[in-house]
Amino acid sequence: MSLHLPQLSNDPQAPFPAPATALAVPDGLLAFGGDLSAERLLNAYRNGIFPWYSDGEPILWWSPSQRAVFRSDAIHLPTRLRRSLRDSSWVVRMDTAFSDIIAACATAPRAGQAGTWITPAMQRAYVELHRLGHAHSVEVFDGSELDGGRLVGGLYGLGVGRMFCGESMYSAESGASSVALAALARYLHIRGWPLIDAQVPNAHTRRLGVETWTRREYLQALSGLRDYDVPPENWAVKFGEYPASTLATTASA
Template sequence: MNLRIVQLDDDPRASFPPVMQALADPDGLLAFGGDLSPTRLLNAYRQGIFPWFSEDEPPLWWSPSRRAVFRTDGVHLSSRRRRELRKSALVVRADTCFRRVIEACAHLPRPGQDGGTWITGAMVEAYVELHRLGHAHSIEVFDGGALVGGLYGLAIGRMFCGESMYSAQTGASTVALATLAMRLHAWGWPLIDAQVPNGHTRRLGVETWPRTAYLQALEALRDSDGLPGTWTRDFGEIHASSLARPAQV
């Protein structure tokens, strides 16, 4: 690690360094230390910064030079997937079991993690608290009464900052993402921040934006009227089969 990166003050209200000071290698590393209090986390996301670190590390704060962004009208489902969804019994809800979703994301085996996770116990508790305060939200996919997939993230004005998603049933996380995008688009929310691109999100239509373009979009959305509090009623209950409709036009 480059030891010249900024160590954050203990005061959760203390400012982050300008994001353009983030390192090029590793890309986007901006600062370390501090805590995961709601004040600090919300301040970070409002500036395009997010925490990402392992259990044996201090909090590390990132703002990568290239940002993965979904347009809410741009999540791509293949024709085959849409055909499969026409007969799907999956149902999608919001904010009915946040802790179960984030803990499932934390414990999902992922390539290269060697049994570890960046969603540490401290991270789980921090985002559960943000959920209690009405800032963090879970999108949940059910097959009957069983939770089979989902995602979670933060609402910053009219920007949804996605954190992680998981599937216990093939394609369930994709259903969560596509349903979230459909609902956000109907609400007039244009973008979902996906942080860094990977092969899966690229197949779903994620775009890779320069940091400056992402920050401009965030600045335009972060102070907009959002939807504070629980989303359960406003989100409603959405049948995954509704995702097949565009393919039928």
Template sequence: MQTLPALLPPDPEAPFPPAESALREPDGLLAIGGDLSPARLLNAYRRGIFPWYSQGQPILWWSPDPRMVFDTARIRLPSRFRRSLRGSGWSVRADTAFDRVIRGCAETPRPGQHGTWITPAMQAAYRALHRHGHAHSVEVFDGERLVGGLYGVAVGRMFFGESMFSGVSGGSRAALAALAWRLRAWGWPLIDAQVENPHLLRLGARHCARPEFLAAVAELTGLPGRTGSWTDAFGTPTAAELAASAATGHTA
């Protein structure tokens, strides 16, 4: 008989059920309910769990197997894209336009999707995590025009990617390359990409079995990280610097 996902209690500090108890079908569904408070979200991410649901549904919590991850030293940038970066004049920042990035992610149409899972409640929750210094945005600018970006959650030395968007072709790839470049320099080896899609695979994401992923999360989230704004520490890498880094094997 199919086991039902757990119903979370009202207390945001209450523990989640073990990720290993997630359903096989739908893959990774672990629990229902609760809230999107910073305490609950951070508790989830430390255990390899994330929220994902549509407008009108209860909050659903997931830990799929396998997980999609990026190794920060192995982001794949095709040579044609690297050439376009060299001539683009783009630059990258962090945590200077979080609201614009999460709104861009929510409003960008996705093939095969109707509406967005980044509901107003989800946006408010990650803005709160941003104010707490755990949610971060990476933004790609052409002058002062935002052309792409991504956002996610940092706990310890683990980055959990949530969503990315391109206002101009290649904007999200540049954001991911810049994030991986900076995290690699900081000694952060992994970016969680949650679930498989063809775009992630083309960028170099790989499958990671749940036991391996959970072990990595337990180790990395327990290490000293970078809480608070990343703007100064991240700097302002240029697209040309990203292209040169990829060409020498630092991101590809």
């Protein structure tokens, strides 16, 4: 590690360096070390920071200069996908298969990328955040729960006040992760959560309507949302199960 890169202490309550001090190359690299305890992870997300590293590396912490952000009322599903949903047998649920979703995200092949940053340690850490009520998954099944539906895609992330910080998504069938995102956005918008952090923009998220904000813009928005006292609730029960076909008319074109 570079001498210019701060190393985090073993104390999970220790503050992170200011995001503005992150490196320009590689963009957003802020610190290394520490651990993946729930306390440290929640502190990181509250300050616009997230972990991203590969097996064999120390834990690396990032706050990129450009941030990908979705508005929860402005997800754009492609016309072809919207058309296919009209007669789809897919259904959407929340928090009924978190471990399956994160494991699938870890093993999903991604263009131009070898291996995964969702290491076994990362999986354990986010499963613990889920157990504590902070991390959530959206799941797309082919067939209802009563029919023993097959998991075809989804996403996971965590809530910080009224900001949802997305971590990863995957599709076993084309369009399933986009459906999960649209379903999440609808759920959040109804509850007054205006934004979904998607970390770093890419071609796929741009097609779905992601905006690129500066670090300063993102941190300013986060500061206005992270301290909301959100009453604990069972997302699986609140969300229930509904046909993905409903998103053919409720998501933006």
